[in-house]
Amino acid sequence: MKCANKVAIVTGGSRGIGAAIARKLAAEGATVAIVYKSNAEQAKSVLDTIANAGGTAKAFAADVTDQSAAQATIEAVVKHFGRIDILINNAGALEMRNFGDIDNGHVSRLFSANMGSVLNMMQAAAPHFPPSGGRIVNVSTNLIYSPRPGTAIYAASKAAVSVLTNAFAKELGARGITVNAVAPSMVSTDMTAATPEARRQAVIASTPAGRIGEPTDIADVVAFLASDDSRWITGRTMLADGGLTDAL
Ligand SMILES: NC(=O)c1ccc[n+]([C@@H]2O[C@H](COP(=O)([O-])OP(=O)(O)OC[C@H]3O[C@@H](n4cnc5c(N)ncnc54)[C@H](OP(=O)(O)O)[C@@H]3O)[C@@H](O)[C@H]2O)c1
Structure with missing residues (x-):
């Protein structure tokens, strides 16, 4: 088991990709704190x-876009489990708006949900990592490389997540903490449930692996980045997209 004796926090662990990550890390031996809204x-x-x-997990309700709620959640997890070794910032939100219909509310909601939540949790959690270090994995999107109409602000907020990933890897590296991101393409979850069938078929047709992603496809990559096996990787955003995105 690759995460034995580790304590992991998974934001957005109640549904979709986060639920799959929580299950996977628990199966790899981690004690898991699930944060949901x-x-x-x-x-x-x-x-x-x-x-x-046969695993161990506990749920914590918090809105991680709220800095003091994020701080209180981290303190509650440390009080309950004694430490934090792995932080997975998966919670996020999607809203589509085309050019011309974008207002400040849309921008601030998406930057708060996607970048602000990651910033809040990283700053609250980092002081509690042990001297031996740890792992932070943030969930971005392949749209940062190839945004589609309507996704400009969502993609920009996730690009900001990838920039934080790179920047904080440099600031936390000396403490043995690696910071990486995973960038999925479309995954079958509540977030994409309303996607028109024609769009889903178009994604499948453009994806070399020939299907839509499943939450477990992403969870397995996150588990690798959360394990000691990824020790030489930091500051990176790793595409997990069945080959869909031309990012080279
Ligand atoms: N699905 C995709 O195609 C796809 C592709 C690329 C990237 N992503 C990213 O992957 C991540 C997970 O996506 P998903 O599709 O699994 O999403 P989802 O099915 O909509 O689930 C979202 C999860 O995040 C939690 N959450 C949302 N806002 C929160 C907040 N402010 N505080 C605490 N928890 C919050 C929700 O909690 P509640 O259950 O309490 O509401 C839920 O557990 C997101 O960051 C998303 O942007 C998704």
Whole structure:
């Protein structure tokens, strides 16, 4: 097991990609703190799945866009589990607006949900990592390389996540903390449930691997970046997209 004796926090762990990450890290031996915003029932179902598989997890309700709520959550996790070794910043939000319809509210909601949440959790958690270091993995998107109409501000807020990843890898490297990001293409979750079928088929047709991503596809990459196996990788954004994006 690659995360034995580690304590991991997964934001947005109640649903979708975050739930798959929480299950995967627990299966790799981590004790998992799931942070969710409001969906207690879904969080409980993830906890039950982990417990039934012999793992340990606890859920914490918090809006991670709120700096003091993020701080309080980190303190609650440390109080309960004693330490933090792995922080997965997966919580995020998507809103589409075409050029001409973008207003300040749209910009501030998306930058707060995607970049602000990551910043809040990183700054709150880093002081609690042990002297031996740890792992931070942020969830970005392949749209940072190839934004589609309507996704400009979402992609910009996730590009900011990738910039924070690179910048803070440099500031935290001396403490043995690596900071990386994963950039998925479309994944089947609640966030993409309303995607028109024609769009889904177009994504499948353009993806060399020939399908839409599943949450476990992303969770396996995150688990690698959360493990000791990734020790020589830091400051990077890793595409996990079935080959869809031409980013070279
Ligand atoms: N799905 C995709 O195609 C795709 C592709 C690329 C990147 N991503 C990124 O991957 C991440 C996960 O996406 P997903 O599709 O799994 O999303 P999802 O199904 O919409 O789930 C979002 C999760 O984040 C939590 N959350 C949202 N805002 C929060 C906040 N302010 N504070 C605390 N928790 C919050 C939700 O909690 P509640 O359950 O309590 O609401 C839920 O657990 C996001 O960052 C997204 O931008 C997704």
